[in-house]
Every structure is written in structure tokens, then in C-alpha cells.
Amino acid sequence: MSNQLKEIFTGDAPPAPAALAAKVRTLGPSMTRSMQRVAEAVAGDPAGCAALTVTGLAELTGTSEATVVRTARLLGYPGYRDLRLALAGLAAQQQSGRAPAVTADIAVDDPIADVVAKLAYDEQQTLADTAAGLDTHQLGAAVGALSGARRIDIYGVGASSLVGQDLAQKLLRIGLIAHSFNDPHLAVTNAVQLRAKDVAIAITHSGSTVDAIEPLRVAFEHGATTVAITGRPSGPVSQYADHILTTSTARESELRPAAMSSRTSQLLVVDCLFVGVAQRTYETAAPALSASYEALAHRHTPRTSR
Missing domain, CATH: 1.10.10.10 (Winged helix-like DNA-binding domain superfamily/Winged helix DNA-binding domain)
Structure with missing residues (x-):
């Protein structure tokens, strides 16, 4: 930035x-x-x-x-x-x-071309706002914690759980131990096992999603480094977050609920985290990423019959 x-x-x-x-x-x-x-x-x-x-x-x-x-x-x-x-x-x-x-909200009778134009503008604005508002000091600290983590747990529900799965999948491909939880009971029982060398991440656009905050609280109290990815940095989730990464609060409309608009900014933050970690751990991340590409290439290549 x-x-x-x-x-x-x-x-x-x-x-x-x-x-x-x-x-x-x-x-x-x-x-x-x-x-x-x-x-x-x-x-x-x-x-x-x-x-x-x-x-x-x-x-x-x-x-x-x-x-x-x-x-x-x-x-x-x-x-x-x-x-x-x-x-x-x-x-x-x-x-x-x-x-x-x-731009105006999408109307029920908007031509599809107008829908595309309005959505494209809103997506671009959401990304620009998130990039402009992202605290790079907090981001760097979170990247540092992830790079040296023994284990990484990620909590989110609904659309945020999809973002959590994306982050976990990315981190796994560069050799880190990462798990995404959308079951609050499973999340809490796993959070109990976290310690000082571990990292817990809560993804909640509202900053008040109990099912994401509760496991983060447990992880925080057990000594793990905690990170919140949220559109409401002053929300309850901030009480248990060592590092807060703020996403843009995009406009919600009848035909475009918050879950859609918030996911765009969350995915940008996830990509920033992943690239930052890959840079910090390049010597191990690059071979791990190459190995995953190779494994997937073999899986997608049709086998010849004998």
C-alpha cells in the first residue's frame, strides 16, 4: 500500500x-x-x-x-x-x-446488461475500498504468525465458511497444517487444543457472529495468536483478536444481500494472507505448491487403456 x-x-x-x-x-x-x-x-x-x-x-x-x-x-x-x-x-x-x-441499487426490471455493469462496479469498488482500508501492519503481523504456526484453525459460518475453506485449502497446498470449521461445536472442541504456536482465524462480516467468535475466544484464552477478518472492526469479535483485518462494508440491497458483497472483500484479504505467507516461506512453499500441481495434473490426465 x-x-x-x-x-x-x-x-x-x-x-x-x-x-x-x-x-x-x-x-x-x-x-x-x-x-x-x-x-x-x-x-x-x-x-x-x-x-x-x-x-x-x-x-x-x-x-x-x-x-x-x-x-x-x-x-x-x-x-x-x-x-x-x-x-x-x-x-x-x-x-x-x-x-x-x-450507482443505484439493482432493480427488479433492470436489463441484464445493467445488472452486469452495476455488479461489476460494486465489485471493483469493494475491492478498492478493502485495499485502501487494509492495515498493512496488522496484515504483516498476521502473515508472520501464520508463517511460523504449528497449526491453523479457521472459523466461519454461511458465506464466510466458504472463504475459510478457500484459505485453508491454499495454506495446505504450501505445506501448512490448516483446517476450516463451520460446525461451532467442532470448532470449539478443536480450539481447546490450540497453544501459543498456533493461530486461530475468525471470519465474520458482521463482527458479531457467535459461532465464529466463541471458538476464537477459546483459542485466545488458550494462548493462540488470533486474527479477525471482519467488516466491523469495533464489533464483539475484536475483544478476542490480536490482529484485525478490516474488509469493506459494501452496500446491501434486496437482490444483493450482504453475504454476496462481503465475500468479495474477504477473498481479497485471504489472497493477501496467502501470498504473504508464501513469500515468507518460499523455500518450502514453492516445492509444496509444485508437488500439489503435479499431483492434480496426474489426476486429471486420462489413463490409457492397455
Whole structure:
């Protein structure tokens, strides 16, 4: 990640205009309802809000001036004046075509071509937001823990369990001992066996999935290094996570539930983890990966009859 993006998402400098919308999407769900109204207003109409005073935006959103200022600070700006400058910059970028406007939700009567275009845009935006918001220090620490782990347990349910299976399969192919659990009872009974050299990973978009949090808690209390992959870094899962990898909180709609949109960002984080571990363990990972490719190639090659 570039130094500019690190500054944007670690609070060392106010977010650049192009990153403002990503900040709103990522932090919106953790805001109070009144702060969400302010965030939604500035993301939906940056040009209009840039022309408003703090009092005007408070009246427009039915909130208070203090709420507007708190929202600006949560988004990474020292004050409302700085937020207004970013809004003006974002509006200028959108008018020039360098920053796309937020697309509308998919409608029941949308032509299939529009469905493809809207989904493609949302997928691209989700990946961009996740990459921009991913804390590379936390990612590096998680990669380091995985690289030296005796055993890796991964917990997830529903769509997150599919992501967990993908990560476990990737790690197994480079010679690491990794298991994915979607049965909460089995996950907890295995978590009891983890120790200091082990790693436990919980994948939960909401950050509050009990069936993923409970085994992570058990692993945490038994001394394992714990990692949370979540769209809600302030959620309950954070209590038991040594390292938190935040995914983008994509917009949910009637025809595109959260399970679909969250999986895209989770898979990006999983790929980042895998590549990072493969780099750290290249001397052993490369031969293991080659051996797995060779084994699969033999399996897929038709046998000749004698």
C-alpha cells in the first residue's frame, strides 16, 4: 500500500477527496444513526453539501452542529472546514469523470446488461475500498504468525465458511497444517487444543457472529495468536483478536444481500494472507505448491487403456 493510502486510513493525514466515499462506506455501519445521516448526505451529494455551512448541513440532516463536527472527525478530518474542502474536491472529480458517482441499487426490471455493469462496479469498488482500508501492519503481523504456526484453525459460518475453506485449502497446498470449521461445536472442541504456536482465524462480516467468535475466544484464552477478518472492526469479535483485518462494508440491497458483497472483500484479504505467507516461506512453499500441481495434473490426465 502506498504511503498516501497509509496516511489516509491511519489518521496521520486527512483523507484525500477520492478516499472520502470509501471512508463513509467502511465506517458508516459503526456510526450512530444521526452520524450516518450526515455521512450519507455528504457521500450522496458532495457538491451540495460542500456549499453548506455546518449549521446548514445539520439542518439538512436533522442533526446538530456537534454531530456534524463529530462525523467529520470520525471520517478523519480535523474539523468541518476540512471536510467541506474534501467534498468540493470530490465533486470536482466526479464532474470531470475521474471519480464515478455511486450507482443505484439493482432493480427488479433492470436489463441484464445493467445488472452486469452495476455488479461489476460494486465489485471493483469493494475491492478498492478493502485495499485502501487494509492495515498493512496488522496484515504483516498476521502473515508472520501464520508463517511460523504449528497449526491453523479457521472459523466461519454461511458465506464466510466458504472463504475459510478457500484459505485453508491454499495454506495446505504450501505445506501448512490448516483446517476450516463451520460446525461451532467442532470448532470449539478443536480450539481447546490450540497453544501459543498456533493461530486461530475468525471470519465474520458482521463482527458479531457467535459461532465464529466463541471458538476464537477459546483459542485466545488458550494462548493462540488470533486474527479477525471482519467488516466491523469495533464489533464483539475484536475483544478476542490480536490482529484485525478490516474488509469493506459494501452496500446491501434486496437482490444483493450482504453475504454476496462481503465475500468479495474477504477473498481479497485471504489472497493477501496467502501470498504473504508464501513469500515468507518460499523455500518450502514453492516445492509444496509444485508437488500439489503435479499431483492434480496426474489426476486429471486420462489413463490409457492397455
